[in-house]
Amino acid sequence: MSSEQTLSADVVIVGSGVAGSSIANELARAGISVIVLEAGPRVDRQHFVENFRNLENKPSYQGPFPSVPWAIHPPNQITPNEYLHTTGPDAEAYQQVYLRMMGGTTWHWAGCAWRYLPSDFELKSRYGQGRDWALKYEDLEPFYYQAEVMMGVCGPDPSVEDLGSPRQQPYPMEALPISYAAQQFRKLISEKTPWRVVHEPQARNTRPYDNRPTCEGHNNCMPICPIGAMYNGSYSVYHAEAAGAKFIPNAVVYRIERDSANKRVTAVHYYDPDKGSHRVTGKYFVIAAHCIETAKLLLVSADEQSPDGIANSSGHVGRNMMDHTGVQVSFISGDKALWPGRGPLETNVIDNFRDGAWRDTRGAYLVHMVDDNQVDLATALAISKGYVGRELEEQIRYLASHTVRLFSHNEGIADPQNRLTLSQTHKDVLGIPHPEVYYKLPEYTVKSCEHTRGMFRELIGLMHGTDEQWTPGYFPQDHPAGSTIMGTDPKDSVVDGFCRTHDHENLFMASSSVFSSVGTGNITLTVAALALRVADTLKKELSHA
Amino acid sequence: MPDIVRKALWSIMAAGTTLASLSFPAARAQDTSAAVLARGEYLATAADCVACHTAPGGKPFAGGLKIATPMGDVISTNITPDPDHGIGKYTEEDFEKSLRHGLRRDGSHLYPAMPYVSYSGITDEDVKALYAWFMHSVKPVAESPPTTSLNFPANLRIAMSAWNMVAGTVPPESGDSATFDKMRRGKYLATALEHCGTCHTPRNMMMSEEQDNYLAGAPLAGWYAPNITSSKTSGIGGWSEDSLVQYLHTGHVAGLSQAAGPMGEAVEHSTSHLTDADLHALAAYILQVPAKEDSAEQKPRQHFGHPVEEADIRSGNLTRIDDLTEMDGQHVYDANCAACHGMNGAGTADHYAPSLFHNSVTGAGRPDNLIMTVLQGVDRTADGLHTHMPGFGASSDVQRLSDTEIAHVVNYVMKTFGSGDPAVTAAQVAKLRPAGAQNTP
Numbered sequence: 001m002s003s004e005q006t007l008s009a010d011v012v013i014v015g016s017g018v019a020g021s022s023i024a025n026e027l028a029r030a031g032i033s034v035i036v037l038e039a040g041p042r043v044d045r046q047h048f049v050e051n052f053r054n055l056e057n058k059p060s061y062q063g064p065f066p067s068v069p070w071a072i073h074p075p076n077q078i079t080p081n082e083y084l085h086t087t088g089p090d091a092e093a094y095q096q097v098y099l100r101m102m103g104g105t106t107w108h109w110a111g112c113a114w115r116y117l118p119s120d121f122e123l124k125s126r127y128g129q130g131r132d133w134a135l136k137y138e139d140l141e142p143f144y145y146q147a148e149v150m151m152g153v154c155g156p157d158p159s160v161e162d163l164g165s166p167r168q169q170p171y172p173m174e175a176l177p178i179s180y181a182a183q184q185f186r187k188l189i190s191e192k193t194p195w196r197v198v199h200e201p202q203a204r205n206t207r208p209y210d211n212r213p214t215c216e217g218h219n220n221c222m223p224i225c226p227i228g229a230m231y232n233g234s235y236s237v238y239h240a241e242a243a244g245a246k247f248i249p250n251a252v253v254y255r256i257e258r259d260s261a262n263k264r265v266t267a268v269h270y271y272d273p274d275k276g277s278h279r280v281t282g283k284y285f286v287i288a289a290h291c292i293e294t295a296k297l298l299l300v301s302a303d304e305q306s307p308d309g310i311a312n313s314s315g316h317v318g319r320n321m322m323d324h325t326g327v328q329v330s331f332i333s334g335d336k337a338l339w340p341g342r343g344p345l346e347t348n349v350i351d352n353f354r355d356g357a358w359r360d361t362r363g364a365y366l367v368h369m370v371d372d373n374q375v376d377l378a379t380a381l382a383i384s385k386g387y388v389g390r391e392l393e394e395q396i397r398y399l400a401s402h403t404v405r406l407f408s409h410n411e412g413i414a415d416p417q418n419r420l421t422l423s424q425t426h427k428d429v430l431g432i433p434h435p436e437v438y439y440k441l442p443e444y445t446v447k448s449c450e451h452t453r454g455m456f457r458e459l460i461g462l463m464h465g466t467d468e469q470w471t472p473g474y475f476p477q478d479h480p481a482g483s484t485i486m487g488t489d490p491k492d493s494v495v496d497g498f499c500r501t502h503d504h505e506n507l508f509m510a511s512s513s514v515f516s517s518v519g520t521g522n523i524t525l526t527v528a529a530l531a532l533r534v535a536d537t538l539k540k541e542l543s544h545a
Numbered sequence: 546m547p548d549i550v551r552k553a554l555w556s557i558m559a560a561g562t563t564l565a566s567l568s569f570p571a572a573r574a575q576d577t578s579a580a581v582l583a584r585g586e587y588l589a590t591a592a593d594c595v596a597c598h599t600a601p602g603g604k605p606f607a608g609g610l611k612i613a614t615p616m617g618d619v620i621s622t623n624i625t626p627d628p629d630h631g632i633g634k635y636t637e638e639d640f641e642k643s644l645r646h647g648l649r650r651d652g653s654h655l656y657p658a659m660p661y662v663s664y665s666g667i668t669d670e671d672v673k674a675l676y677a678w679f680m681h682s683v684k685p686v687a688e689s690p691p692t693t694s695l696n697f698p699a700n701l702r703i704a705m706s707a708w709n710m711v712a713g714t715v716p717p718e719s720g721d722s723a724t725f726d727k728m729r730r731g732k733y734l735a736t737a738l739e740h741c742g743t744c745h746t747p748r749n750m751m752m753s754e755e756q757d758n759y760l761a762g763a764p765l766a767g768w769y770a771p772n773i774t775s776s777k778t779s780g781i782g783g784w785s786e787d788s789l790v791q792y793l794h795t796g797h798v799a800g801l802s803q804a805a806g807p808m809g810e811a812v813e814h815s816t817s818h819l820t821d822a823d824l825h826a827l828a829a830y831i832l833q834v835p836a837k838e839d840s841a842e843q844k845p846r847q848h849f850g851h852p853v854e855e856a857d858i859r860s861g862n863l864t865r866i867d868d869l870t871e872m873d874g875q876h877v878y879d880a881n882c883a884a885c886h887g888m889n890g891a892g893t894a895d896h897y898a899p900s901l902f903h904n905s906v907t908g909a910g911r912p913d914n915l916i917m918t919v920l921q922g923v924d925r926t927a928d929g930l931h932t933h934m935p936g937f938g939a940s941s942d943v944q945r946l947s948d949t950e951i952a953h954v955v956n957y958v959m960k961t962f963g964s965g966d967p968a969v970t971a972a973q974v975a976k977l978r979p980a981g982a983q984n985t986p
Contacts, residue, residue: 060792068867
């Protein structure tokens with residue numbers, strides 16, 4: 001249990017997902033020494049693919065990624081959960097999943113790579129709601145582009161389809177071709193409604209890119225792209241390693257050591273799986289461990305100098321937990337067959353409600369027409385209707401081709417009551433407490449969800465839908481944010497506009513934990529852009545040192 | 546690019562009679578008309594100069610590519626018209642001597658990695674067109690690649706003069722190559738320009754091509770340039786002229802073969818840009834090259850295998866991800882190959898990912914090209930289509946397979962879809978990886 005060795009680097013990063021690995025890559029290429037500590041194991045794609053193929057419950061996103069005892073992640077979205085304990089009136093709506101593995105949670109995302117809208121960064125000043133960020137869209141624009149090039153993002157030509165986030169450069173790759181189901185859906189929306197369906201920007205190859213192949217539409221981006229056509233953090237891990245960064249798997253950071261003035265971080269300590277302790281010193285430290293684990297680590301590291309946790313003089317570490325908590329419905333279209341499930345999972349979005357004057361009273365939202373294979377839902381429905389034999393087969397065919405699934409990302413908002421704390425009752429094998437989250441859906445988001453339900457009903461009517469199946473209550477979107485919130489005032493925020501903690505001058509956060517508002521687009525591209533901006537800051541400071 | 550080249554060639558064809566009527570000795574002043582430059586560009590493409598004289602990611606014709614030989618690496622030179630780093634000071638006579646006789650401007654001998662033995666067959670007129678194009682159309686690059694240093698005795702360039710006496714050269718064709726009849730044109734393309742034999746003809750103890758075994762197949766930097774003689778069993782005697790034309794034009798013929806590695810480059814840079822008439826001439830000539838039999842290949846390479854039925858290996862058990870053991874061939878195939886090539890091996894309906902049965906690579910008597918394809922992948926652009934398969938070697942971002950896993954999957958694929966289990970070992974795979982790129986799982 002004693003400290004058996006001391007490692008050291010210019011920059012020590014906790015977490016190897018898209019944020020940590022892309023910072024490591026940028027710094028290592030600039031000749032800066034980097035150590036990345038990853039709590040989970042290092043596993044190749046082929047093992048996840050084999051697990052996926054062996055899995056009976058194919059839509060289980062966490063299924064192919066069983067966790068290791070020293071770095072547990074939530075096994076599923078079921079409450080009560082074996083790891084992420086949620087409480088409060090909307091406990092089930094905050095049952096987030098993520099991965100603690102080398103490369104991070106982008107092993108199983110759908111590649112949706114949205115930029116936020118300029119208004120998303122100015123929610124308070126424009127609409128009197130929530131908070132403003134301590135940066136503007138323009139500050140992030142070059143880093144958005146850098147992130148798009150790094151990941152390989154395809155998207156529409158802005159002169160044809162403007163997604164509302166001004167661009168200095170075109171997308172690195174042309175937008176995806178539109179699937180048959182999406183063509184039918186687009187036609188309906190444009191002919192019968194005042195809304196529009198747009199191409200979703202995707203971190204997915206529409207041509208060979210970065211030595212990875214073109215997407216073939218296997219339709220299982222979640223849980224695992226079997227060919228590497230979709231971006232995941234493991235590529236940035238490889239690229240960073242090639243540039244000289246050192247990645248240490250199975251290294252569970254549990255303590256953040258500071259100097260006597262409590263101004264600078266001097267080291268982090270990690271456990272190996274046998275609970276041997278190791279100390280890693282550095283000049284700068286970046287916590288890039290996902291919104292939930294980042295806050296957990298800051299709280300776990302509380303000591304005499306910082307009894308409420310590291311970087312927590314504001315008391316806001318773990319507070320302001322947000323998500324795109326949404327609503328979901330599936331139904332059987334009474335119109336022509338759509339045959340969903342050919343192509344990537346999420347490619348088509350109704351974006352009319354991402355912004356508007358009404359944001360002063362209700363949250364924005366974005367609607368996905370999910371293009372996933374519906375055979376499982378169709379089969380369950382056909383069996384529940386009592387079909388057998390040949391009729392059952394015909395019904396499955398009919399229902400699978402006519403099922404429509406819609407879900408929404410509804411805008412959460414920073415509310416300090418929605419809070420992550422350390423579990424008093426559950427600890428892992430290393431003695432580290434599990435995270436616990438209290439969640440009550442803010443009124444702002446509730447109103448947004450009500451509006452979405454009305455819109456979904458309208459769509460069901462237009463498509464002469466039957467057999468509606470609404471997900472009860474609200475639907476977690478696995479986009480947690482806000483646990484180390486950004487702001488200009490150190491009294492009510494944890495980091496500044498450069499993601500540097502107000503309390504410790506050499507400690508940075510690179511995660512959705514810094515988001516001051518959560519907008520509607522999927523969070524990953526913004527996480528990557530913020531991380532690349534952290535790398536830029538560190539490069540400048542280290543070159544002047 | 547291909548279209549431009551093709552159009553330019555048609556104009557040359559049309560102008561052929563005019564060109565042919567020019568008298569050579571009188572034409573001391575260099576002819577740099579558009580037609581001559583276009584002809585030079587087409588010839589340089591057909592001779593695939595760029596393949597060796599451009600380093601990966603480097604500027605065109607600036608040299609720097611390492612060409613592995615048993616004597617050591619030969620590094621290609623800068624052949625842009627830069628006067629100090631390239632061939633800018635070369636007169637047409639100097640150029641002709643290096644192209645057809647392997648002599649540098651200073652009189653020293655070139656190493657025969659430069660296929661001057663083949664280029665010796667180029668006509669006078671075509672030498673002029675090539676010279677004009679290199680001098681006037683290629684962009685000068687003021688960079689010198691590292692110099693070649695070989696092992697004794699090949700490090701003595703003078704030794705090459707003795708080698709040349711043994712290897713010999715062929716006399717140049719005469720007349721206007723654009724007016725040759727089909728078979729003569731095909732021979733000219735195959736021997737003097739495309740220099741097919743440089744890779745496909747085995748070499749003797751002296752490293753010169755065995756003319757008795759023309760195109761009978763030879764190893765090539767880990768790959769194997771197969772027997773492409775007219776043998777029905779060991780060669781490509783079963784291919785139609787149209788099939789071979791399609792292969793050279795696109796790099797792929799469903800149910801036959803596809804180009805990767807050095808042949809993928811030859812298709813991309815050279816043969817895919819040839820005119821249909823030239824491709825037919827080339828194919829017709831190749832298909833009548835005398836058959837050479839190979840005891841390792843007793844049945845046409847593309848005639849092996851069949852789809853696998855019911856390849857269900859589902860266990861329902863998940864891998865313990867903190868205890869990863871190396872997978873057997875079928876599981877490596879399932880996890881890494883089946884998404885594109887199918888559990889049954891049939892490939893995609895549009896043949897972008899080819900069928901693995903009825904495929905010259907899996908049906909070959911040697912596993913070399915399958916191992917190299919698994920290690921390096923495929924990256925070939927021809928006829929407007931970029932064909933890409935990721936490699937599974939030590940720099941892959943998709944999946945880095947161990948030597949054992951590659952041996953397992955190659956053996957599985959050849960046993961299941963091809964000519965039979967080649968019993969490849971991990972050590973064999975390790976030798977084919979680039980130096981310093983060994984994978985430690």
